Amino acid sequence: MVERVVPEGKRQRRRPTKQGAVLSERLIVETALNLIAQHGAEALSVRRLGAALGADPSALYRYFRNTDALMLAVADELIGRAQQGWAPTGYWRADLRAIGLRIHGSYRSNPQAALLAAHRTTGRPHEMRAVETVLGVLREAGFPDGLAVRVYHAFVDQALAFAAQDAATLALPSAAKEADAEVWREVYGRLTSDTHPHIAATFPLLAADMRGSGYPFALELMLDAVAALKPVADAR
Amino acid sequence: MVERVVPEGKRQRRRPTKQGAVLSERLIVETALNLIAQHGAEALSVRRLGAALGADPSALYRYFRNTDALMLAVADELIGRAQQGWAPTGYWRADLRAIGLRIHGSYRSNPQAALLAAHRTTGRPHEMRAVETVLGVLREAGFPDGLAVRVYHAFVDQALAFAAQDAATLALPSAAKEADAEVWREVYGRLTSDTHPHIAATFPLLAADMRGSGYPFALELMLDAVAALKPVADAR
DNA sequence: ACCTGAACACCGTTCAAGT
DNA sequence: ACCTGAACACCGTTCAAGT
Numbered sequence: 001m002v003e004r005v006v007p008e009g010k011r012q013r014r015r016p017t018k019q020g021a022v023l024s025e026r027l028i029v030e031t032a033l034n035l036i037a038q039h040g041a042e043a044l045s046v047r048r049l050g051a052a053l054g055a056d057p058s059a060l061y062r063y064f065r066n067t068d069a070l071m072l073a074v075a076d077e078l079i080g081r082a083q084q085g086w087a088p089t090g091y092w093r094a095d096l097r098a099i100g101l102r103i104h105g106s107y108r109s110n111p112q113a114a115l116l117a118a119h120r121t122t123g124r125p126h127e128m129r130a131v132e133t134v135l136g137v138l139r140e141a142g143f144p145d146g147l148a149v150r151v152y153h154a155f156v157d158q159a160l161a162f163a164a165q166d167a168a169t170l171a172l173p174s175a176a177k178e179a180d181a182e183v184w185r186e187v188y189g190r191l192t193s194d195t196h197p198h199i200a201a202t203f204p205l206l207a208a209d210m211r212g213s214g215y216p217f218a219l220e221l222m223l224d225a226v227a228a229l230k231p232v233a234d235a236r
Numbered sequence: 237m238v239e240r241v242v243p244e245g246k247r248q249r250r251r252p253t254k255q256g257a258v259l260s261e262r263l264i265v266e267t268a269l270n271l272i273a274q275h276g277a278e279a280l281s282v283r284r285l286g287a288a289l290g291a292d293p294s295a296l297y298r299y300f301r302n303t304d305a306l307m308l309a310v311a312d313e314l315i316g317r318a319q320q321g322w323a324p325t326g327y328w329r330a331d332l333r334a335i336g337l338r339i340h341g342s343y344r345s346n347p348q349a350a351l352l353a354a355h356r357t358t359g360r361p362h363e364m365r366a367v368e369t370v371l372g373v374l375r376e377a378g379f380p381d382g383l384a385v386r387v388y389h390a391f392v393d394q395a396l397a398f399a400a401q402d403a404a405t406l407a408l409p410s411a412a413k414e415a416d417a418e419v420w421r422e423v424y425g426r427l428t429s430d431t432h433p434h435i436a437a438t439f440p441l442l443a444a445d446m447r448g449s450g451y452p453f454a455l456e457l458m459l460d461a462v463a464a465l466k467p468v469a470d471a472r
Numbered sequence: 473a474c475c476t477g478a479a480c481a482c483c484g485t486t487c488a489a490g491t
Numbered sequence: 492a493c494c495t496g497a498a499c500a501c502c503g504t505t506c507a508a509g510t
Contacts, residue, residue, distance in 0.1 A: 006492090015491080015493055023493090046484060056495050058485075067484070119404035121416040123423035128432065131424070135434035135442075149441045150453055157450030161397035168355035168400075176304050176356075183359030188367070196364065198371035205385045206371075214393030217386055221461035228460065242473090251474055251510080259474090282503060292476050294504075303503070476509070483502055490495070 005065050019054030025063050028053065029073050033110065041112040041171045068116070075117035079126045082106030088133070092141035093223050099134060100159045100219045107163035111171035118164035131156075143230060151226050158222060162215040184210060241301045255290030261299050264289065265309050269349055272310075277348040277407065308360060311353030316362035318342035324369070328377035329459050335370060336395045336455045343399035347406035354400035367392075379466060387462050394458060398451040420446065 008025045016022050031052050035043050046067060050057030064070040082102060088095045107114035121127070134156060138148040169177070184207050193200040244261045252258050267288050272280050282303060286293030300306040318338045324331045343350035357363070370392060374384040405416075420443050429436040 017494065045482090047482085058487090058496080059494055061485070062493065119401055121419045123419035128423070128427070128435075132432045132435050135438060139434055139437070145438050145441055149438050149445050152442070153445050153450045154454040154457060157398065157401065158394065158454050161401035162393065164401060164404075165355055165393065165397035172355075173304075179304065180357040183357045187359035187364070191364065196368045198368050198375055199364070201375070202371060202381050202385050205381055206388070209385050209389050214389040218390040218394050218458065221390060222454065222457050224461040224464060225457035228464070253475065281501085283501085294477080294506090295475050297504075298474065474510085476507105478505105478507095480505085481503095484500095486497105486499080488495105488497095491493090 005061075005063065005069075008063075017053070017055040017059065021054040023053065023055060023059060023063065025073065028060060028063055028070070029077055032070065032074055033077070036110065036112050040174065042173050044112060071113060071116045074110070075113040076124065076126070078106060078110050078113055079117065079124075083126055083129065088137060092137050093227065095137045096134070096155060096223060096226075097219065099130075099137075100155065101216070103130075103159045104163045104166070104213070104215050107160075107167045108170060111167035111169075114163060114167035115171055118160045118167070141230070147229065147231075151229075155222065155226075158218065159215075162213065162218065166213050166215065241297075241299065241305075253289070253291040253295065257290040259289065259291060259295060259299065261309065264296060264299055264306070265313050268306065268310050269313065269346065272348045272352075273346065277352055280352075307352055308356055308358040310349055311356050312358045312360035312362045314342055314346060314349060314353055315339075315358070315366055319362065319366060319369075324373060328373050329463065331373045332370070332391060332459060332462075333455065335366075335373075336391065337452070339395045340399045340402070340449075340451050343396075343403050344406060347403035350399060350403035351407055354396050354403065377466070383465065383467075387465075391458065391462075394454065395451075398449065398454065402449050402451065 014022050014024075021027070028049070032044060032049055035049060035052055046060055047057045050060060053060075060070070064073065082105075086098065086102060089098075107118060131152075134152050135148060138151055139145070143151065169180070172180070188199060189203060189207065191199050191203075199206065250258050250260075257263070264285070268280060268285055271285060271288055282296055283293045285306075286296060289296075296306070300309065318341070322334065322338060325334075343354060367388075370388050371384060374387055375381070379387065424435060425439060425443065427435045427439075435442065
């Protein structure tokens with residue numbers, strides 16, 4: 001089996017493509033992010049990316065062994081950006097809230113990559129730091145180890161699960177996104193009280209609430225419940 | 237614009253395909269679920285589905301206007317299977333717990349299909365019934381409309397988000413699944429207290445807890461918090 | 473009324489050849 | 492050493508024609 005992908009540091013020479021681009025992992029990842037940002041998730045294909053780079057599509061296979069490897073590189077770039085500039089305050093509730101909303105927000109900011117990243121254990125430095133940070137917030141606040149671990153698990157999985165869920169919605173092709181929105185107007189908005197009394201009675205509230213993410217409220221409920229389980233009640 | 241998709245109830249005659257199959261929405265959805273269960277989510281294409289049904293691929297466009305509509309029908313079938321044989325007990329906590337665990341379980345038992353289905357709003361009968369049921373449990377328990385709607389949203393999104401998250405893990409190719417498990421032994425198991433004190437201190441507890449799903453505990457935390465918000469406290 | 477088959481405009485990926 | 496171009500094996504979807 002031939003190893004076709006040369007690690008980024010070991011490349012010796014580079015020849016520009018016909019259109020003059022000098023390829024690199026970094027350039028490819030950034031071009032991919034731009035492509036998604038400008039033309040939507042469905043615009044990311046090897047062929048389009050090649051065109052955007054000014055290279056033959058097949059040239060990308062010298063840098064990434066397949067599309068999945070490219071997506072993971074993009075995801076890793078985003079995990080790095082997400083953790084930048086945050087420090088714990090010493091208040092466990094505020095810290096967990098901030099971490100949860102940051103994970104959720106960063107995944108939402110690049111839904112396509114988030115979908116591939118959210119259900120994998122990478123064991124990479126950024127992920128390790130996040131695990132250590134969350135466990136540290138709980139243990140230093142006085143949660144005993146057994147409880148800290150269970151809360152860590154529920155908290156992180158909730159953040160990742162909602163992040164992936166909301167990213168998935170954002171990553172839908174725009175036609176599907178509109179179809180989902182139309183369902184609320186055209187289907188749920190027309191149900192009557194003889195067949196669906198609870199939907200009919202609450203429809204305007206329901207349609208308004210469903211426009212946003214359920215995560216912020218779900219996170220607050222979790223923090224409420226965790227506070228009630230904490231052995232030594234305090235204001236932090 | 238021509239309306240090419242005839243509603244299921246209004247079809248008049250049916251001619252078997254060359255290979256003798258008599259098509260229907262139901263047969264197509266069930267064949268799609270079988271295809272996914274047997275050969276993975278990536279095996280689901282209009283062309284393969286046509287072949288599995290013994291029909292020309294383009295014949296499916298008489299039943300679903302595009303692939304997206306077919307996916308919504310598959311999603312709704314999963315929701316329907318989750319609700320089969322369940323009836324409310326009148327105890328809101330027990331009812332929400334049962335519904336949450338059923339959704340989670342149904343999606344986990346069809347992980348490949350769940351991945352394609354869990355983040356869509358179908359607007360189809362099974363989904364409509366589920367929405368009505370959950371809202372009904374909350375409103376009949378005495379939650380005021382505004383709170384019932386917010387709790388409904390957080391509850392349903394959390395169930396679907398965890399279901400998709402856990403389904404994603406189950407749907408990984410077995411090589412990737414093992415690689416993820418190895419990360420816990422080989423990476424997190426080797427971290428020392430000088431760089432990652434909290435992980436090092438709790439590792440055995442952590443590794444054990446992470447083997448299961450975080451959903452049951454997260455659900456219980458949500459029910460705890462919701463009980464505390466309920467205007468009239470009661471034992472139900 | 474319903475199904476077919478050809479056609480169109482795309483995909484990801486491989487590999488021998490070119491520079 | 493790196494990029495190219497053709498080729499392969501797929502996609503989803505449309506529409507005139509067939510039954």
